[in-house]
Amino acid sequence: MQFPIIVTNTETVPGRQIVEFYGVVTGNSVRAKHVGRDIMAGLKNLVGGELKGYTELLQESRQEAAGRMVEQAQSMGANAVVNLRFATSSIAQGAAELFAYGTAVRVE
Amino acid sequence: MSPESIEVLISLLFPLVLLIGTYLIGTLLERRHFTDLRAREEHFRGFPAITFENLPAGWEATSSDVVQGSVVVSLDYFKRFIAALRALVGGRVKSYEPLLDRARREANLRMIEDATSRGFHAVINVRLETSRMASARGDGKGTAGIEILAYGTAIRLASPPS
Amino acid sequence: MRFTPRLPRDGINVSQEHPLKEATVLIVGLGAVFALLFILLVWLVDIVLLLVPAEAEARVFSSWDLSSLEVLSDDSRQAPVQELVERLAAHWPESPYEFRVEIMPGDEANAMALPGGLILVTEGLLDQVETENELALVMGHELGHFKHRDHIRRLGRVTVLTIGAAVVSSSAARVSLADTVGNLATRSFGRDDEREADRFGLELVQAEFGHVAGAWKFFERLDASALGIDRVAAYLSTHPGNRDRIDDLRALAAARGWPLDGEPVSLALGLR
Numbered sequence: 062m063q064f065p066i067i068v069t070n071t072e073t074v075p076g077r078q079i080v081e082f083y084g085v086v087t088g089n090s091v092r093a094k095h096v097g098r099d100i101m102a103g104l105k106n107l108v109g110g111e112l113k114g115y116t117e118l119l120q121e122s123r124q125e126a127a128g129r130m131v132e133q134a135q136s137m138g139a140n141a142v143v144n145l146r147f148a149t150s151s152i153a154q155g156a157a158e159l160f161a162y163g164t165a166v167r168v169e
Numbered sequence: 170m171s172p173e174s175i176e177v178l179i180s181l182l183f184p185l186v187l188l189i190g191t192y193l194i195g196t197l198l199e200r201r202h203f204t205d206l207r208a209r210e211e212h213f214r215g216f217p218a219i220t221f222e223n224l225p226a227g228w229e230a231t232s233s234d235v236v237q238g239s240v241v242v243s244l245d246y247f248k249r250f251i252a253a254l255r256a257l258v259g260g261r262v263k264s265y266e267p268l269l270d271r272a273r274r275e276a277n278l279r280m281i282e283d284a285t286s287r288g289f290h291a292v293i294n295v296r297l298e299t300s301r302m303a304s305a306r307g308d309g310k311g312t313a314g315i316e317i318l319a320y321g322t323a324i325r326l327a328s329p330p331s
Numbered sequence: 332m333r334f335t336p337r338l339p340r341d342g343i344n345v346s347q348e349h350p351l352k353e354a355t356v357l358i359v360g361l362g363a364v365f366a367l368l369f370i371l372l373v374w375l376v377d378i379v380l381l382l383v384p385a386e387a388e389a390r391v392f393s394s395w396d397l398s399s400l401e402v403l404s405d406d407s408r409q410a411p412v413q414e415l416v417e418r419l420a421a422h423w424p425e426s427p428y429e430f431r432v433e434i435m436p437g438d439e440a441n442a443m444a445l446p447g448g449l450i451l452v453t454e455g456l457l458d459q460v461e462t463e464n465e466l467a468l469v470m471g472h473e474l475g476h477f478k479h480r481d482h483i484r485r486l487g488r489v490t491v492l493t494i495g496a497a498v499v500s501s502s503a504a505r506v507s508l509a510d511t512v513g514n515l516a517t518r519s520f521g522r523d524d525e526r527e528a529d530r531f532g533l534e535l536v537q538a539e540f541g542h543v544a545g546a547w548k549f550f551e552r553l554d555a556s557a558l559g560i561d562r563v564a565a566y567l568s569t570h571p572g573n574r575d576r577i578d579d580l581r582a583l584a585a586a587r588g589w590p591l592d593g594e595p596v597s598l599a600l601g602l603r
Contacts, residue, residue, distance in 0.1 A: 083334075089269055092259075152262075153256070225334070266345045
């Protein structure tokens with residue numbers, strides 16, 4: 062994952078000094094799997110192992126959620142997000158929400 | 170018109186009227202809630218609620234307590250219908266986005282309101298939890314809600330921010 | 332570390348696309364896919380079912396369980412209708428079926444062809460026909476369905492619909508829509524079959540009576556009384572418009588040179 066600003070999941074930015082903080086920023090993305098992927102995953106489920114289709118789906122979704130969070134931070138004039146956390150939750154049958162949040166800060 | 174075709178017409182019309190009705194009402198309620206959220210956020214804008222685990226450098230706390238705010242929400246009939254169709258195709262389920270955004274901001278504001286009403290000055294280590302409540306009926310139908318919980322540690326500062 | 336209160340720009344976590352646009356795309360797209368799927372399945376089932384020889388069908392369904400159907404098992408009107416059907420069927424010697432007539436209660440005039448040679452006739456139909464020739468055309472029409480094996484294809488369509496409805500039944504709104512649209516589709520599909528069945532029916536009437544006079548009188552009466560009377564609605568809902576079919580039958584009789592003048596035979600004693 063690459064972002065236009067610094068993102069860490071620690072409270073500090075190693076090598077930088079946090080001078081200002083603005084508040085919590087969030088990003089979300091809800092995705093549903095499509096029938097084709099579901100069928101392939103169903104077959105794979107028989108033998109176990111990685112469900113590649115789902116890995117990709119959730120990864121794309123997480124990327125988007127984090128991207129939105131960063132967009133919020135940028136709209137506040139921040140140049141870093143610290144203490145990043147991800148949460149994944151099942152919202153409805155076959156749909157999952159990827160949620161990312163952190164604190165928008167300015168580092169020097 | 171035969172009674173049969175009237176029956177067919179009713180079975181087609183009823184869901185249609187329900188869809189249009191819930192779309193209009195749902196959109197109105199959503200718009201109102203967003204306006205309300207924005208106003209309250211402006212009001213509490215000066216209240217720090219952050220995800221830091223420790224006190225920011227230079228702050229001095231006199232006391233602390235856990236605070237929380239939560240909300241259970243569900244989609245309107247129209248959006249649920251769209252989401253159900255979307256589930257067949259896959260992809261981004263846009264109808265859930267405004268709902269979750271509203272719910273999260275509402276839970277966060279309720280947490281902040283809890284903290285301010287008890288005389289705290291800031292909330293640190295804010296966490297947001299999402300969980301789907303199982304439907305009341307076993308068959309997956311019936312009313313199912315999504316709960317958003319916001320919680321954190323509220324602190325009282327020795328020298329409150331002006 | 333300084334706290335500077337700022338709010339993020341509004342609307343980042345919400346897609347700006349109008350929900351009605353998404354709804355339209357989804358409904359139209361999925362509707363088209365389901366319609367295609369339905370047509371494809373019906374076509375496949377048609378082919379598969381028609382591969383089953385009529386003899387095998389007659390054997391399998393000969394012991395059709397009537398307990399699930401509401402029939403009047405010892406009605407005195409059954410025998411004369413059965414006898415008429417057998418007389419008509421004699422003009423179709425290669426028929427693999429052994430036809431069986433059963434009377435159903437109900438005011439609506441209707442008749443149905445079911446797999447295995449079973450013909451259901453409602454009491455309402457028997458009340459409304461006035462001559463044997465009229466009844467013969469209706470019965471001949473049902474025999475026409477057996478000849479073209481429409482009954483087995485209808486069975487296929489109903490099966491596809493039932494399975495389809497079960498598959499998408501996770502949402503109540505979708506089921507009622509699928510049911511309704513499906514029913515309408517089945518009906519319009521059947522219109523050409525009905526016309527073919529009419530023609531075969533008239534052929535049997537001509538073979539039996541030597542003329543076609545008075546055969547479509549029943550349809551003419553239905554047409555005249557169609558406005559405002561619900562009794563005929565059931566028959567009309569599964570059969571083509573009477574005006575069209577009468578015109579079609581008249582044209583067929585003219586083309587084949589079947590006489591339009593003759594004395595209609597009155598109904599058998601038990602049916603009067």
